[in-house]
Amino acid sequence: MFDRLKPIITSAMLIGALGASPLLAEGETGDAPNADTVVATVAGTDITLGHMLTLRAGLPEQFAQVPADVLYPGILDQLIQQTLLADAHDGDLSRRAALSLENERRALIAAEEMADIAETAVTDEAVQTYFDENFLNGEAVTEYNAAHILVETEEEAAALVEELKGGADFGALAEEHSTGPSGPSGGQLGWFSDGMMVEPFQVAVEGMEPGSVSDPVQTQFGWHVIKLEETRAKDAPKLEDVRAEIEDALRQQAITQAITKLQGENDVDRTAGDAMDPEVLNQIDLLDE
Template structure:
């Protein structure tokens, strides 16, 4: 949405009269505070706040005064255009208004459900269910050299067996992004690396170097440097995560309950061409 940042003469007068009338109104405005009037139609501070909240993040880099004036200009222009529009809205505009109203009301409903207060008992119960039987997990600190062929990987293994330095070989030969750091991959646990790579790492002892391991990225020579056991997280560590999970579960249950009570009929893609949603000519009917 384009925002012009010129200050209309009329706006300067409106701003002077609206905000200059009383210091109290200026110091403690609310959403009903009128910031402009266009042919009898009020534009409020609430309208501006709502529009500001919908803008992309980069608008936050603008000076506050520039953003204020730009948003107010935008709303004044839109009001003028709306007031002087003649004829009927296009079918496309009618449908967009319906979609926008549907989305806004649905967002309000989502916020209502997701903002329900969670009790400490609920949070504690969820924590116990998820972590009471959890065991400390092994993490691995490893490095690798990634090359294109098994032959090259076997040659690197031979050099390492003869006493070559792993980090030096990684910097000189690895095609992976970790080459500049000597192949160092840092610490990782299950589910981070591809399966064949992780299986090879977990079979090593600290200080060991693997035979060549193939993944979709190429051939790896892996060195396991250290292992450690992670502690089971405390409730404070995962409270935010648990709260998010409980709220999401509450929302899912709410939608499921609504769906079960509703009478819903829907067409399948066997009954209508799914590519029809890209046909803009339908909006011209």
């Protein structure tokens, strides 16, 4: 938003404001400042501390470390200049500006509504319930400890399987033949759970018994001979370790449910939009017609 405001706060403006000391100490006006405190009046239009704070909250990350006594006069100058220019504007807004205002108003109101929904969704009771259902009483997560030998062809993999059936040492064969990065360490992959390995590999491991060796398994990396060392049930985490994750999930869940409910209660017709060629988004010049 801020980069569309003219004139913008520049480094030169901030440096030039270094000598200014506009901050009012508590007591100079008799009352502590609040969002409604008037900081300037331009041709009868009040600019409040609330306006300054809102602009400050929307500044880019690069301004985060700028001292307040430098930022304050720059923001106040910005608002005064904008007010002067806005008052001087004659005629209607351009189509682009008017549509931008509509979009921004819609986005701000929607953000306020989402914040309200999210705030009410997170309670200690809701967090505990989510934790119990998804971490304590949810489906147990199995972890696997396996090793593999990766080669280029099925024939090579099949030959290795036969050697292993004859009593060959898996680790030694991995060190000698595996083209994967785990080869020098005997093919050891360590512990992993569902989703951490490519699907054919994961499916093969899940169908194995600890201590067994697989038939050749093909993935996009080549052909694998897998040995499943052992399995274990992943311990449930402590509530405090996953609280932030749970709170995020509850907020998102509440927002999604609210939007779904609103869509069901209101007539939403997007037929025309869905039928349109997406390339129309590149026709920015339509705003100038």
